[in-house]
Amino acid sequence: CTHHPYGELSLADVENVFQEKFGDMSALDGFMDFNLGLWTNDLTTYVRKFQNAGQPFLTLSWTGDDGKDYFSVLVSPCGFVVLELISDTLAEELKLLAVPSNKRMVWEQWNNAHVASGEYLTPLKIG
Numbered sequence: 001c002t003h004h005p006y007g008e009l010s011l012a013d014v015e016n017v018f019q020e021k022f023g024d025m026s027a028l029d030g031f032m033d034f035n036l037g038l039w040t041n042d043l044t045t046y047v048r049k050f051q052n053a054g055q056p057f058l059t060l061s062w063t064g065d066d067g068k069d070y071f072s073v074l075v076s077p078c079g080f081v082v083l084e085l086i087s088d089t090l091a092e093e094l095k096l097l098a099v100p101s102n103k104r105m106v107w108e109q110w111n112n113a114h115v116a117s118g119e120y121l122t123p124l125k126i127g
Helices: 013-021 044-053
Strands: 036-039 057-063 069-076 083-086 124-127
Touching: 013 069, 044 057, 044 069
Parallel strands: 036 083
Antiparallel strands: 036 124, 057 069, 069 083
16 A cells, blocks of 8 residues: 555655665664564574575574573564564574674563474564
8 A cells, every 4th residue: 555644654655764774784773673573493594594585684692581692683574574583592603693682582481382393483572
């Protein structure tokens, strides 16, 4: 839909504003926190797929309250959509891509009985 009865910007104009803010995904922008957060058992597969496809992404790392290292990959496949894939597993050579970050997720009463296996994703958050 390119026309809305309210406002001066079309949907395409708004999406372009967000894409300009995200740029090449080399730096964290506050608007990236408005995302769908998904748990994956291993980020490695997704990072390699993004690299092979030439899809820009940002890799972050932090230490949780449990002392474990966590990683997340922020990716904007289109418009103002941002996905954050989160895991505690990333290949050693890909950890070099990670930018230190504040905690991206706090696990309180984490329902790990319902974590999908394999390459499936488990929803964590909508921000």
